[in-house]
Amino acid sequence: MRAASPRLIGLAAVALMGVAPLLPFTPAFWITLAGYAGLSSLVAIGLVLLTGVGGMTSFGQAAFVGFGAYTTAVLTTSFGFSPWATLPVSLLTTGLAALAIGLVTVRLSGHYLPLGTIAWGISFFYLFGNLAALGGYDGIGGIPPIRIGPWDLVDARAIYYLIWLFVLIAVVLSHNLLDSRMGRAIRALRGGGAFAESFGVDTAEAKLVVFVYAGLLAGLSGWLYAHVQRSVSPSPFGLSAGIEYLLMAVLGGSGYVLGGVVGAGVVAVLNDQLQNGLPKLIEGGGNLDAIVFGILLVAALQFARAGLWPMLRRLGPPAAPKSVDLSAPPLPRTPPPDKGAPLLEVEGVSKRFGGLVAVNDVSFSVRGGEIVGLIGPNGAGKSTTFNLLTGVTSATSGAIRFRGERIDRLPARKIAERGIARTFQHVKLVPGMTVLENVAIGAHLRARVGALSSLFRLDRAREAEIIAEAARQIARVGLAEHMHKPAGSLALGQARVAEIARALCLDPALLLLDEPAAGLRFAEKKQLAELLKRLRAEGTSILLVEHDMDFVMTLTDHIVVLDFGAKIAEGAPKIVAESPVVLEAYLGGVE
Amino acid sequence: MSPTILLFLAQDGVMNGAVYALLGVTLVLLFTVTRVIFVAQGAFVAWGALTMAALENGAVPGTALLLVGFGLAAAVVDLLRARGRLSGRRLGLIAGRDIVLPLALLALDTALAPLKPGMAVDVLLTLALIIPMGPLVYRLAFQPLADASVLILFIAAIGVHLAMTGLGLAVFGAEGSRIDPMVAGVVPVGPIVVKLQSFAVLGVTAAVMAGLFVFFERTLLGKALRATAVNRLGARLVGVRVDGAARTAFALAAGIGAVSGVLIGPLTTVAYDTGFLIGLKGFVAAIIAGLASYPLTALAAVAIGLLESYSAFFASAFKEVIVFSIIIPFLLWRSFAHGAPADEEEE
Secondary structure, eight states, X not given: OOOOOHHHHHHHHHHHHHHGGGSTTSOHHHHHHHHHHHHHHHHHHHHIIIIIITOOOOSXXXXXXXXXXXXXXXXXXXXXXXXXXXXXXXXXXXXXXXXXXHHHHTTSOTTHHHHHHHHHHHHHHHHHHHOGGGTXXXXXXXXXXXXXXXXXOOSHHHHHHHHHHHHHHHHHHHHHHHTSHHHHHHHXXXXXXHHHHTTTOOHHHHHHHHHHHHHHHHHHHHHHHHHHHSOBOSGGGSHHHHHHHHHHHHHHOTTSHHHHHHHHHHHXXXXXIIIIISOOOSTTOTTHHHHHHHHHHHHHHHHOTXXXXXXXXXHSOOOOOOOOOTTSOOOOOOOOOOTTSEEEEEEEEEEEETTEEEEEEEEEEEETTOEEEEEOSTTSSHHHHHHHHTTSSOOSEEEEEETTEEOTTSOHHHHHHTTEEEOOSSOOOOTTXXXXXXXXXXXXXXXXXXXXXXXXXXXXXXXHHHHHXXXXXXXXXXXXXXXXXXXXXXXXXXXXXXXXXXXXXTOOSEEEEESTTTTOOHHHHHHXXXXXXXXXXXXXXXXXXXXOHHHHHHHOSEEEEEETTEEEEEEOHHHHHHOHHHHHHHHOOOO | OOHHXXXXXXXXXXXXXXXXXXXXXXXXXXXXXXXXOOTTHHHHHHXXXXXXXXXXXXXXXXXXXXXHHHHHHHHHHHHXXXXXXXXXXXXXXXXXXXXXXXXXXXXXXXXXXXXXOOHHHHHHHHHHHHTTHHHHHIIIIIGGGTTSOHHHHHHHHHHHHHHHHHHHHHHHOSOOBOOOOSSOXXXXXXXXXXXXXXXXXXXXXXXXXHHHHHHHHHOHHHHHHHHHHHOHHHHHHTTOOHHHHHHHHHHHHHHHHHHHHHHHTTTSOXXXXXXXXXXXXXXXXXXXXXXXXXXXXXXXXXXXXXXXXXHHHHSGGGHHHHHHHTHHHHHHHHHHHHOOSSXXXXX
């Protein structure tokens, strides 16, 4: 018997949630509770994308709920708008607020970012409470219910269906977003994401996209909340609420869209049980929830940092691997540079860090269809040179030209656009993404399709092309059998090779490899050498930093030797290998 | 707008600023030694003031019970983690530190509180109750996460804040209290009169700062804490016990928090949740100083106090908005000027 597919189980869950309220024995307050869980789910789903996936922890999401709620509250009570008419306005207000706040917030780094969200989270709470137009701390009452046709949605059942319809839409849209070109960029943000810039990803833009998306979901929740509750006041939009939303995401599983829904459900049930279900155990009564939630948050971090959803998910069948359609048309290619024509020219480049001269007046060039090796003892300045070429740091003086154009002042993203792809000395793959998805980041610049079209699956043709290209490059480097594994499960050597596949996805004219053979076994090294020779034959130029002398000597056409930041020799491998200066640099002088 | 009002606002601001400075400095201390952004520090302040208030009323403070609870929890955690591989000495330490000491303090409080033994004894009892809580909170919440990223520790601290606020409400109730001033009376300063208690606040703040300076500069333990702050691995390699340093830091934090509570208790009504906003303002100061420099933090704290005092007068409704918004430009500046503080680590 075939195991049920995850899709089928999902449909069954949706059907169950659809039927449950109609059953006579379902208690009415459960339906109300489920409605509130749905409202929180919307916020928590956004927070999952923002925090768990995008790596930006926010304690301020409740403020966006407030934007959505207050917008419709003011418009319906003071200006006579109908609730449906205010939905786009609520979303627009929240979206603009998220854009403005996001422009500042996403630029904060590390733990400054969550601190910033606390600051504006508190500020908006006091702002809501102090603006007379918003009714001060008393808030605004008498908000009309949502109408569908002749019916006012006041019954808990009716509201339940509306809320969960929106949750369903949010789940589907979020899945669509994550499974797309922009989604991969967002998923690469965690842990810095600076590497993605080397493949043309505008990380600031990706952060802003996910920030606004999370804000919009919160705003939608606020719009619904205002019409369910029929009144708004500042307290559900304060910092404590923001913390509770984060608790939902962490508890449910901050890395998973459905984790947000599970977390919201658990917290809603706990809230109810703690406030109403249990007898008042201690004096002061209704504050047990804060104690339990606080302890729960800490315990979740200590014992189950990935949250509940992955545990539940393991009970079901594994997800089907991402489908690869190799018949998809190939992505556009740029013709390779002419053989022998100058491609990369480094002219008198120096880099000083304070008093230290890391790279001192180094010049060399790479021609079309040539493999150049950059070697030197430890501390020779190879890595710094590499960083200068890839826009990670900028040179103190000198010029770097690529196809005649100065690139030494360009950021990594712009250098990638010109056809330079790189690998990293310390492997930078997103461990939770499959090899296929990781490699597909390399094709980011070759199929420009935006977040909006991916939400509604209008990107599928381009997506198929990207995935097909990634699959081809993976096959080319010999990792086809590992394509659907998470990148975190690869051995170091395989991960290095996967990085080469990702670089190849950029369709580079110049490939920069930082110690590609380190950690590879003998047979793997031979395969790698064959691959690089094939690439050279196809017209791709390669510059590699490498310590394995056999590898460098047999593969390269030209070698540049650095020592103490300066170029000490240059030429064909044979000549360099016999150069007395080079021998002295590596082995020490003869006394 | 008379100069008298300006001056009055200034003294008010400086005084609040001094308390924020105590908190800000503590947050810097905790962050550098343990990497924990301890947003719950304000709870120690509230608990300090409320414990003092209970003692003055001749009641056994709820913190005595909390301490026993914390100690028991820590003992259970230690026993479970060790799974029977405990030496007799270690077992004795756990029993003594986590069970006997809190119980002894509870007994002492029960015996002394009805006698209303006077302010000096009350202060000592308050410190004796609050200080051991610091290491226990660290043991329960943060030690198991010691290797996690700053972000994870931060989220945990938020959890601790929730739990401590809830516990505060449970044992002290929602009513606020005010405690007797250490020194009663007022002195005229130019056109205004200043409460003597305000001078006590400034004096104690200065004394605590000086004490911290001596501790970090002149004692081996202080130097061990500084070494841990600079490089945890390096400190471990030269024989500093990082967990021990963290416990010490939390003990200091709890102690300074309790002192702050005793100081502000006579000046303002303190309730279970008062500490959070006070702590956050100390926090704004610590952030402005990059969570790194003690003198800068103190300076920024006084500035925050003044800003708050003047904005309370000129735009009272937006006082908190102004105080908390001020942090954003500084966060931006820190982000740009100093790059990623903790982006390297990945959980």
